[in-house]
Amino acid sequence: MSTPMPIVPASVRGALRGSGPGARGFERMARNSTCMRLQAVTVSGVSAAELAQTVYGIDPREGQSPFAIQAGDRFEKALLDNGGAELIRLYREAGRLSVSECRLEDVTRRVPGTNDAARAARRDFTEQLFRQKLASDPAAPNLIVKPRLAIVVVGEAYEIEPDLLVAADAEPFYRVVEMKSYPYRGGKTDPSDIKAARRQAAVGVVALRRLLMAAGRTDVSALLPARADLVLRKPGRAAASLHDESIVAEVAAVESVLNDLPGVWADVASVLAGFGPGATLDAPGVLDAIPNEYRESCREHCSLWQACRRQAAASGDPSVLGSEVREALAGVSLPRAIELRDGIGAPPSGPVELALASRLRAAEAELARVV
Amino acid sequence: MERQQTSSGKEEHAASARRGAGRIGRRHVLAGLSFVGQPTAEADLARLLAGLTGRAVTTGDVRRVARADERAYARNAGLLDDHVAPALAGDSSQPLAGLLTRSDWPLAQRLICGRTLRVAHLRTTLALVARARLAVLEMGRGPALDALIRRYGGSVSGAVRWGEGLDLNRVEQAVQVELAAISEPDTRERQASALVLGALSRPFQLWGRPYVVASLKAEVRRQAR
Numbered sequence: 311m312s313t314p315m316p317i318v319p320a321s322v323r324g325a326l327r328g329s330g331p332g333a334r335g336f337e338r339m340a341r342n343s344t345c346m347r348l349q350a351v352t353v354s355g356v357s358a359a360e361l362a363q364t365v366y367g368i369d370p371r372e373g374q375s376p377f378a379i380q381a382g383d384r385f386e387k388a389l390l391d392n393g394g395a396e397l398i399r400l401y402r403e404a405g406r407l408s409v410s411e412c413r414l415e416d417v418t419r420r421v422p423g424t425n426d427a428a429r430a431a432r433r434d435f436t437e438q439l440f441r442q443k444l445a446s447d448p449a450a451p452n453l454i455v456k457p458r459l460a461i462v463v464v465g466e467a468y469e470i471e472p473d474l475l476v477a478a479d480a481e482p483f484y485r486v487v488e489m490k491s492y493p494y495r496g497g498k499t500d501p502s503d504i505k506a507a508r509r510q511a512a513v514g515v516v517a518l519r520r521l522l523m524a525a526g527r528t529d530v531s532a533l534l535p536a537r538a539d540l541v542l543r544k545p546g547r548a549a550a551s552l553h554d555e556s557i558v559a560e561v562a563a564v565e566s567v568l569n570d571l572p573g574v575w576a577d578v579a580s581v582l583a584g585f586g587p588g589a590t591l592d593a594p595g596v597l598d599a600i601p602n603e604y605r606e607s608c609r610e611h612c613s614l615w616q617a618c619r620r621q622a623a624a625s626g627d628p629s630v631l632g633s634e635v636r637e638a639l640a641g642v643s644l645p646r647a648i649e650l651r652d653g654i655g656a657p658p659s660g661p662v663e664l665a666l667a668s669r670l671r672a673a674e675a676e677l678a679r680v681v
Numbered sequence: 682m683e684r685q686q687t688s689s690g691k692e693e694h695a696a697s698a699r700r701g702a703g704r705i706g707r708r709h710v711l712a713g714l715s716f717v718g719q720p721t722a723e724a725d726l727a728r729l730l731a732g733l734t735g736r737a738v739t740t741g742d743v744r745r746v747a748r749a750d751e752r753a754y755a756r757n758a759g760l761l762d763d764h765v766a767p768a769l770a771g772d773s774s775q776p777l778a779g780l781l782t783r784s785d786w787p788l789a790q791r792l793i794c795g796r797t798l799r800v801a802h803l804r805t806t807l808a809l810v811a812r813a814r815l816a817v818l819e820m821g822r823g824p825a826l827d828a829l830i831r832r833y834g835g836s837v838s839g840a841v842r843w844g845e846g847l848d849l850n851r852v853e854q855a856v857q858v859e860l861a862a863i864s865e866p867d868t869r870e871r872q873a874s875a876l877v878l879g880a881l882s883r884p885f886q887l888w889g890r891p892y893v894v895a896s897l898k899a900e901v902r903r904q905a906r
Binding site: 387391392393394395396398399402409410412413414415416418419420421422427431449451 | 722724725728770772775777778779780795796798799801802805832833835836838859862863866870892
C-alpha cells in the first residue's frame with residue numbers, strides 16, 4: 311500500500327488568491343474550534359468571503375464597514391502620532407513606564423512596503439529587537455509598533471502583526487497590546503467585542519511563545535504570562551483608556567486549536583484525497599464534503615454560515631434552532647426528536663433517547679394544557 | 682499666564698485660513714522643519730503647518746514636497762542648497778519612512794535613536810510655547826496654536842490641566858523636567874551614531890543606507906548552491 315503524498319495547505323486554494331489568515335483568522339478559528347471546514351479554510355489561507363461567493367454564490371457582506379475601518383485607523387494614528395505621545399501618557403499614568411522608558415520603535419517605519427522582501431525585513435528586524443530584549447540590552451525599545459511575527463501552522467509560516475508590544479526596562483519580555491476604536495463603557499461594552507480583542511491578543515501571545523521556544527527558551531510562561539493590554543476609546547472622546555486583562559482562557563483556546571490543527575488537516579487531506587489528486591476548495595462539492603459544525607454565532611465571524619446553516623437544516627441538525635435546543639436534544643437530530651415525541655419509528659435506544667422522549671412528551675402535554 | 686479661546690479668535694483663525702488657502706510649498710516644509718529643529722513625522726509636520734499658517738495642509742502635501750526633493754537630488758545633486766531629507770535610524774543609518782529632516786542639519790540632528798521621537802516631541806512643544814509668547818498678531822496665533830500646545834503638552838505629566846486655561850509657564854516647566862531626564866542620554870546616543878554615519882559617503886549620509894534583508898539573502902545563497 312502506498313502512502314498518499316501530504317497535501318500542502320497552499321495547494322488547495324485553486325483559483326482563489328491566498329491572503330493569509332492573520333491574527334483575526336486564527337481568532338475566528340478559536341471561536342468555533344470544532345468546525346473542520348472553518349479550520350480548513352483558515353489554514354489554506356483563502357478568504358471565506360471569496361469562497362462563499364465563488365462556491366455558493368452568496369454575497370457575504372463580510373468585514374467591517376468602511377466607516378469602522380476609518381475610525382479604527384484614525385484612533386490608531388492618534389495614539390501613535392507625535393512619537394506615540396498618547397500611548398506614553400497612558401502607560402505613565404498607569405505607572406507601567408517611567409519618564410526615561412520612552413524608547414519607541416515603529417517597525418513599519420524601518421522597512422515600509424508591502425512586498426515579500428519588505429515583510430521579511432520587518433520580521434527579521436522584529437526578531438533582532440527580541441534578541442536585544444532577551445539579552446537585557448538597555449537600548450531595547452519599550453514600545454514596538456506593528457512588530458511582524460511568523461507563526462508556523464501545518465508546516466506553513468503565516469505572519470501576524472500585533473498592534474503593539476510594550477515592556478518596561480525591568481521586565482524580561484514584551485506584552486501584547488491590542489488597540490480598538492470602540493468605546494469602552496464598562497459592563498455595557500459588547501462582551502463579544504472584548505472577547506474578540508482578547509482572543510486576537512492571545513494569538514500574539516501564542517506566536518511570541520512559539521518564537522521564544524524556537525529560540526531555545528524554556529521559561530516562556532514566566533517570560534510571557536497570559537496577560538494583554540487593551541487600549542480602548544473613551545466614550546464620546548478621542549482619548550484612550552488602558553485595560554490590563556488576563557487572557558489565560560483565550561491563550562489556552564488558541565493553543566489548543568493550533569495544536570490540534572495538524573490532525574484536523576490530515577482529516578481534511580483525506581477528504582480531499584477522495585476527490586482525486588489536485589482537488590481544490592473552490593471545486594464543486596469539495597467544500598460540502600468537509601464536515602462543518604454550524605453554530606448560531608457563526609454568522610458573527612464566518613462568511614460561509616448561510617451555506618452551513620442550509621446544510622444543517624437539510625440534515626436535521628438541531629443547531630439551526632440555536633445552541634439551547636442543540637444542548638437540550640443532546641446530539642439527537644430533529645427528525646429523530648419528532649419521532650421520539652410522537653412515539654413513532656424505532657423505539658428509544660439507550661438512556662439518552664429514553665430521557666429525551668419523556669421530556670419531550672411532558673413538554674408537549676404542558677404546551678397543550680397552556681395553549 | 683492664562684489664555685482664553687474667544688469666538689473672535691476663532692473667526693480670526695477662520696479668516697486667516699481663507700486668506701492662506703492653497704497648497705503649501707517647499708519653503709513652508711523647510712521652514713516648518715526649522716521651527717521644530719528635530720526630525721518630524723510627515724503627519725505631525727502637516728498638522729503643525731496647518732496650525733501655524735492657517736492653510737489646509739495634508740500629510741500628502743508634505744510627502745509630495747519630500748519626494749520632489751529626492752527626485753531633484755537624483756537629477757542634479759548640486760541644484761539645491763538644502764533638501765528635505767529622511768531621518769535616519771541611529772543603529773543602521775537606514776532611512777525611516779515618513780520622518781523628515783533638513784539636509785543642512787548636523788548629522789546627529791538627523792538621526793533617530795530610541796528616545797529621539799520623545800525628545801523631538803518635547804522640543805516641538807517648547808517651540809510652540811515660545812511662538813505663543815510672541816505677542817504679535819500673525820497667522821497661526823489664536824485657537825489653532827492653543828490647540829496645538831494642548832495637544833502636544835497633553836502627554837507631559839502636569840503640563841495641561843483639563844478644564845483650565847492654558848498656562849504656558851506650567852507647560853514649559855513640565856516639559857523641561859522631562860527633557861532634563863532624557864535629553865542628555867539621547868544626545869550622547871545620537872552623537873555616537875553620527876560618527877558612524879559620518880564615515881559613509883555623502884549620498885548615504887543624505888538618503889541613508891539601503892535595506893539588506895538577511896533572510897532573503899540566506900535563501901538566495903541556498904538556491905545558488
